[in-house]
Amino acid sequence: MLREARRKLSDELGLDLSPALTVLSTRILRRDGQLDRSDSASLASIASAYSSSSVRAQLEASNVVLGSLAVAGDLQTARQQRLAAIEAAAGLNDPELAARIIGGYDVPGIWTRTDDPAASTAVVAAAEAALASPVNLTDRSRARLLATIAMESRGAGNRQGEATEAVELARNLGDSQLLCFALSAHFMQAFARTGLAKHREDIGRQLITTAFDADSPTCEINGRLIRMQALCALSDIDSAALEANAVDQLAVRHERPLAKVFTRQLRHEDVLVDGDFGPYEPWVRPLLLLRAGHQANAAAALRHLPDPPRDLLLEATWCVLAQTACELREPSMISRAYTALTPAGGERAAGSGVVDAGSVDDYLGMLWAAGAGPA
Structure with missing residues (x-):
């Protein structure tokens, strides 16, 4: 994860990690009990660890930390701070910056229903506003915004068009990390009807290959989970089990605690027990x-x-x-x-x-x- 953060900061933002940030990132990912995460409600306290040069640089760097928090399991903090970053960027009256902040949170998804509809609605609205702005956005910014809309609209609307365009733009740019995010968003929109398991298996396969190019274990886990799910629907349980085993190994090696939630299969035969559905x-x-x-x-x-x-x-x-x-x-x-x-x-x-x-x-x-x- 730290390697991913360094690459992203250096390649996309031209920023280098300070020694203090290296220590902070390691403590966050290890879920150090000494850290008081309630204090993280201040966006500046997180962003300043990345850069003290300007508010702009702090905002752009914040997505790296928030993405790290999300895949490490602290979804609530990541979600809250993401909305704060989007709001702060909007206040700077810079549509291009706002577009990068909105679309820069490229955390893949696997479950096709959001657990915070209000937050997802707010993110989609911000992304749509950025796309509709008179500013001439780069293809990279446009792809990230489209993928964000497709990702956040999971289970709540048909955004196949946005997902497809995001994938095409990412391929044309030759950006493997962006393509990983676009493919994950494409998967979220691959439920227009029943019987699309083969289509989703293909998305998972593409995502695994692209994740190797992007050097992203997070996206590899995402692709293998997608493929595991699809293979279950295709009755190829042996292959699905191989993917599940690979996910479990990656989850341990790269400290992804949420991944194993999706590798434990439950079979409900004829008995449906009453409960909270x-x-x-x-x-x-x-x-x-x-x-x-x-x-x-x-x-x-x-x-x-x-x-x-x-x-x-x-x-x-x-x-x-x-x-x-x-x-x-x-x-x-x-x-x-x-x-x-x-x-x-x-x-x-x-x-x-x-x-x-x-x-x-x-x-x-x-x-x-x-x-x-x-x-």
């Missing part, structure tokens, strides 16, 4: 109501549901709805589920890598038998 609650509740004997309430809840979120659990959620619709003999949802799941025929509803709802073909057969086919 978070944002997926509306799509799971009808089946739980049915299992509890509340058929009328289950049917009422099922009839008015919107389509599930377009994310890693898309196929699994549709399979839950298919099961519920077939047991209730609810024709509208039977038809909707069959149409939605048809593109995923031949796959498993296991694209998250942590939940496996079984063979999609089994659910398609169940839906057909329940009346999804011609009368």
Whole structure:
């Protein structure tokens, strides 16, 4: 991580790490208990460790520290300080600088739903404003802003166009680090429908190759996790296990504590235990109501549901709805589920890598038998 920070500061900003920063970065990444992170609420206290030359240089350097904090596991501090940096940059009335600050936080993502929608909305709004400014942005700044929009809009909107353009710009620039970020953002938008596991496997493969060129273990982990998830959906469990093992080894070697969260697979066979399903609650509740004997309430809840979120659990959620619709003999949802799941025929509803709802073909057969086919 320190090597990545040094490269980025030197190559992109023309700044060198001071001895004090080297010590500080090491202590942060080791999660030194002596550091009082509550004091890090002051952006200047972090940025000044990088440069005392100007506020501008401090802001540009801040993304390196914040990215380090994020991949080391301190997501809350990184998120808070990122918004503070964006706000501070906006106050300098320099659209080009604002664009670099907004798009410079090139931390890859693996889970396709943001855990802070308000913060993501604020970042997307800032990125869109920077793109709409009259300033003639460089292709590099434009690519970072587009990738940021695609990354932060995960699970909340269709930003495939922005993701695709970001990848194309990064390739044309020959910037492997930027291409890693753009590919990760592209993955976040690869859920327009069910059945796209092969497409995501290809994104993961490209990301792994590009990460070697960028000398980025963070992006290599990201690519291997993406490929692991896709291989689970493609029923290639042996290859998925190899990727999971590689991720675990990289996580230990490079101190990435969050990576192992995604390499522990849970298989839910026929039993769905009631509990906290978070944002997926509306799509799971009808089946739980049915299992509890509340058929009328289950049917009422099922009839008015919107389509599930377009994310890693898309196929699994549709399979839950298919099961519920077939047991209730609810024709509208039977038809909707069959149409939605048809593109995923031949796959498993296991694209998250942590939940496996079984063979999609089994659910398609169940839906057909329940009346999804011609009368």
